[in-house]
Amino acid sequence: MTGADANAKPLKAEARRAALRKLLIAAAERRISEDGLGALRARDLAADAGCALGAIYGAFPDLDALILEVNLRTLALFEAALGPDGGGFDVTNAADELVRLGQAYLAFAQSHGKRWRALFQHQFADGRRPPDGYVAEQARLFRRIEAPLQALRPDLSAQERVLLARSLFSATHGIVMLGLDARLMALPPAVVGPQLDLLIRAMATGLASRA
Numbered sequence: 001m002t003g004a005d006a007n008a009k010p011l012k013a014e015a016r017r018a019a020l021r022k023l024l025i026a027a028a029e030r031r032i033s034e035d036g037l038g039a040l041r042a043r044d045l046a047a048d049a050g051c052a053l054g055a056i057y058g059a060f061p062d063l064d065a066l067i068l069e070v071n072l073r074t075l076a077l078f079e080a081a082l083g084p085d086g087g088g089f090d091v092t093n094a095a096d097e098l099v100r101l102g103q104a105y106l107a108f109a110q111s112h113g114k115r116w117r118a119l120f121q122h123q124f125a126d127g128r129r130p131p132d133g134y135v136a137e138q139a140r141l142f143r144r145i146e147a148p149l150q151a152l153r154p155d156l157s158a159q160e161r162v163l164l165a166r167s168l169f170s171a172t173h174g175i176v177m178l179g180l181d182a183r184l185m186a187l188p189p190a191v192v193g194p195q196l197d198l199l200i201r202a203m204a205t206g207l208a209s210r211a
Helices: 003-035 042-049 053-059 063-082 094-111 113-121 132-152 158-180 189-209
Strands: none
Touching: 003 042, 003 053, 003 063, 003 113, 042 053, 063 094, 063 113, 063 132, 094 113, 094 132, 094 158, 094 189, 132 158, 132 189, 158 189
16 A cells, blocks of 8 residues: 555545535434424434434534534524624613614524524533633624723723623523413414514613613
8 A cells, every 4th residue: 555545544534424414413403493402302303414323423422512503503693683783882782782683593593493492401411611712702793792892981991891792692592482482371473573672681781871
């Protein structure tokens, strides 16, 4: 066997592994979109991808890693739904931007309900933290909230603004979750949307008044 042949084998194996990863991510994405995270099974994914059950764990260390890949795609889809980051906010348009982001969040949750829920349902069984890259992607999206908040409260430190952005998101998420969850108090979008607008504008007005 020549040196070229010896080098070609690992390259082919890596190419096959990369192709299988793509198939498995697409299969998991489809399963989660249609049936939800709770219905995701390794055996079904193997059948969808046309591979042996054990081959999944050659492409991914565990199902958690595969689910995180799908969730990263969901975050990218959500970012696209938010539209471009306008920037240049001031006290007159910051509230409008926060409302726009909140309404976009509601619309995304309505359109991609099972994928949206998977972002919050997935937990590592052994209590591990998500990898740094995943946490960094979440933090980058939170900066979409932090930018208009800076216009409303320029007196806050960067860390205080980070915490405030997460508090505002939590309030928004709570309204969306309660509004869309049939087990709790499912409400039509025509009701949830205006309530979300009212909450966000009230918070923005209060923040601006304390600047």
